[in-house]
Amino acid sequence: MAAPMLEVMPGTKAHCKAKNQKSRLVGSRNVDTSIEQPGFDWKAFFKLLRPDLLYLISAVVCAVAAAVVNIQIPLVLGEIVNILSSFTRDAARDFIQEVRQPAMKMIVYYALQSVLTCTYLSLLATVGENVAARMRTRLFDSLLRQDIEFFDKHKTGELVDRLTSDIQDFKSSFKLCISQGLKASTQAVGCVGSMFVISPKLTVAMVTILPAIVGVGTVMGSGLRSLSRSAQEQLSKSTALADEAIGNVRTVRAFAMEDKENELYSREVEMARRINIKLGLGIGSFQGLANFALNGIVLGTLFTGGWLMSKQEITAGNLMSFLVASQTIERSLAQMSLLFGNVVRGMSAGARVFEFINSVPSIPLKGGKKIAFHSLMGNVEFENVSFAYPTRSEQTVLNDFSLKIRSGAVVALVGLSGGGKSTVAVLLERFYDVQKGKITIDGYDLKDLDPTWLRGNAVGYINQEPVLFATSVMENIRYGMPEASDIEVIEAATLANAHDFISQFPEGYNTVLGERGVTVSGGQKQRIAIARALIKNPSILILDEATSALDAESERIVQEALDQVIKGRTTLVIAHRLSTIRDADVIAVVSGGKIVEMGDHTSLKKKKGLYWELIRQQEIEEEINEFQKYSHF
Ligand SMILES: Nc1ncnc2c1ncn2[C@@H]1O[C@H](COP(=O)(O)OP(=O)(O)OP(=O)(O)O)[C@@H](O)[C@H]1O
Numbered sequence: 133m134a135a136p137m138l139e140v141m142p143g144t145k146a147h148c149k150a151k152n153q154k155s156r157l158v159g160s161r162n163v164d165t166s167i168e169q170p171g172f173d174w175k176a177f178f179k180l181l182r183p184d185l186l187y188l189i190s191a192v193v194c195a196v197a198a199a200v201v202n203i204q205i206p207l208v209l210g211e212i213v214n215i216l217s218s219f220t221r222d223a224a225r226d227f228i229q230e231v232r233q234p235a236m237k238m239i240v241y242y243a244l245q246s247v248l249t250c251t252y253l254s255l256l257a258t259v260g261e262n263v264a265a266r267m268r269t270r271l272f273d274s275l276l277r278q279d280i281e282f283f284d285k286h287k288t289g290e291l292v293d294r295l296t297s298d299i300q301d302f303k304s305s306f307k308l309c310i311s312q313g314l315k316a317s318t319q320a321v322g323c324v325g326s327m328f329v330i331s332p333k334l335t336v337a338m339v340t341i342l343p344a345i346v347g348v349g350t351v352m353g354s355g356l357r358s359l360s361r362s363a364q365e366q367l368s369k370s371t372a373l374a375d376e377a378i379g380n381v382r383t384v385r386a387f388a389m390e391d392k393e394n395e396l397y398s399r400e401v402e403m404a405r406r407i408n409i410k411l412g413l414g415i416g417s418f419q420g421l422a423n424f425a426l427n428g429i430v431l432g433t434l435f436t437g438g439w440l441m442s443k444q445e446i447t448a449g450n451l452m453s454f455l456v457a458s459q460t461i462e463r464s465l466a467q468m469s470l471l472f473g474n475v476v477r478g479m480s481a482g483a484r485v486f487e488f489i490n491s492v493p494s495i496p497l498k499g500g501k502k503i504a505f506h507s508l509m510g511n512v513e514f515e516n517v518s519f520a521y522p523t524r525s526e527q528t529v530l531n532d533f534s535l536k537i538r539s540g541a542v543v544a545l546v547g548l549s550g551g552g553k554s555t556v557a558v559l560l561e562r563f564y565d566v567q568k569g570k571i572t573i574d575g576y577d578l579k580d581l582d583p584t585w586l587r588g589n590a591v592g593y594i595n596q597e598p599v600l601f602a603t604s605v606m607e608n609i610r611y612g613m614p615e616a617s618d619i620e621v622i623e624a625a626t627l628a629n630a631h632d633f634i635s636q637f638p639e640g641y642n643t644v645l646g647e648r649g650v651t652v653s654g655g656q657k658q659r660i661a662i663a664r665a666l667i668k669n670p671s672i673l674i675l676d677e678a679t680s681a682l683d684a685e686s687e688r689i690v691q692e693a694l695d696q697v698i699k700g701r702t703t704l705v706i707a708h709r710l711s712t713i714r715d716a717d718v719i720a721v722v723s724g725g726k727i728v729e730m731g732d733h734t735s736l737k738k739k740k741g742l743y744w745e746l747i748r749q750q751e752i753e754e755e756i757n758e759f760q761k762y763s764h765f
Pocket residue numbers: 284521523524529547548549550551552553554555556
């Protein structure tokens with residue numbers, strides 16, 4: 133019977149657009165500022181700072197000392213002005229003689245100030261770099277220890293952003309805070325003190341208006357802080373998007389999605405731009421208002437000071453000193469207001485970094501029982517396991533799932549897509565903990581076994597798309613057992629049917645693979661991955677669709693390698709192509725998170741159940757493939 137045909141007229145466009153066309157960004161497009169932001173963890177920060185405490189204290193002392201010297205300068209300046217003005221009345225005295233002492237004092241202060249500035253800046257640079265490096269390594273360490281669930285929730289770009297720009301922001305804000313903030317605040321306080329000595333009346337008049345200015349500043353500040361957080365979140369989002377597109381550039385190219393990706397990225401960047409402009413306007417207004425207030429103070433000082441001078445209460449030199457001191461305060465406060473935006477940014481960046489540093493995974497990497505190699509039999513059992521992925525807790529993937537794999541047996545899991553086969557594999561690796569029931573190896577609950585031992589020694593995992601690293605073939609295989617010798621690497625490669633093709637590379641085992649191993653074919657990549665899993669000599673092997681991404685010839689070669697390596701090991705094979713599992717001791721058919729049929733190939737085929745259906749389906753697919761292959765003749 134002829135298949136019904138869809139007639140397409142020339143020039144007709146098929147419109148199959150979804151009603152609400154969505155992108156891969158849906159659900160994460162808007163910055164939700166209502167989400168509670170983490171507070172800055174001072175305790176964790178001081179812990180990081182502790183090794184450099186001596187440097188920091190020295191830097192603080194030098195910064196404060198430089199500020200104190202700065203406070204002295206207006207006083208000496210006042211002294212000089214008083215001498216100068218006395219010469220307008222009585223010019224017969226020796227000017228050099230009288231001005232020498234305050235001038236020398238001034239030179240010493242200037243020299244001291246530059247030495248102190250150089251010292252505290254160098255010390256601060258050291259402390260800043262040390263703290264940032266410590267922060268980076270702690271954060272990276274903490275990220276690598278997080279549950280797999282954590283990586284389901286966070287995008288790679290977002291995490292990389294915390295490692296790079298957040299730490300950079302925090303470091304520069306920290307350095308500025310000490311170098312400029314501390315210096316400026318000491319100067320401001322010190323100058324207020326010396327102004328009080330010069331003229332209490334004038335100082336009191338000036339200081340009374342300060343609380344109002346500080347109050348307005350605080351209110352504006354808290355608004356700017358939350359805006360700054362939103363800006364950073366949004367920027368992380370756009371970085372995550374770019375990271376995903378660049379990291380998967382082949383898929384982007386294959387679907388000709390460059391323009392679409394660019395459009396998506398531009399949209400996110402546009403949002404970041406808008407928030408940042410808003411933030412810039414906020415910081416600008418803040419600084420503008422601060423400048424206005426400070427200039428008002430200068431004018432007020434001149435006015436009040438002039439009035440006091442007219443009443444002979446202060447001298448011209450005193451007013452000069454007062455003005456220079458008030459200008460130093462002005463400069464300091466202006467510096468502090470400039471610093472403000474930076475500190476806001478730095479604090480929220482730091483809070484975000486500490487949030488991840490402090491995040492404790494529910495499955496620790498280490499701790500628990502290790503079964504000695506010679507007594508590890510490899511009996512695996514799933515006992516009434518129920519499981520839902522934490523990010524989708526409402527969807528039960530495994531429902532009262534039970535499966536027993538005796539030591540050395542090859543058990544194949546087959547079934548419809550989405551039935552939960554790969555989930556069985558990731559649970560055996562303990563990437564997630566089950567919510568009900570238990571999984572045991574040789575009778576030990578997986579939760580009582582050391583996870584590092586489990587993944588590093590007991591279980592070998594090979595999946596459909598193994599990821600290799602951008603290093604040599606030798607190092608990629610050694611990744612399975614870092615202490616392995618070159619000979620052991622070659623032995624593993626030989627067992628995995630990989631030695632011959634590796635030897636044919638001009639640089640053999642030293643050939644460097646591209647990022648994620650893009651410079652080798654799928655079949656070669658798979659065999660290197662098999663060697664990498666084999667080198668740790670695991671007792672239990674999981675082959676998750678290990679050959680399904682390969683063409684027929686590569687599949688045959690890789691299958692040959694796998695046949696070799698599964699011998700004597702408990703093996704869980706997850707497969708779509710039923711032809712690859714004909715040698716399995718037991719075939720378990722999974723559907724709806726349960727095993728619905730179990731037996732060997734012949735018995736299952738006789739039952740005419742789901743397995744039989746799958747075989748029929750595959751035969752039909754193979755027929756269609758064959759037909760398509762030759763249809764062009
Ligand atoms: N990390 C995850 N977070 C949330 N849900 C997931 C996750 N991984 C898989 N799922 C969901 O769990 C269900 C089972 O997926 P699983 O990968 O185990 O199926 P499968 O039988 O191996 O399918 P296939 O044969 O297509 O690989 C699916 O509905 C899938 O969408």
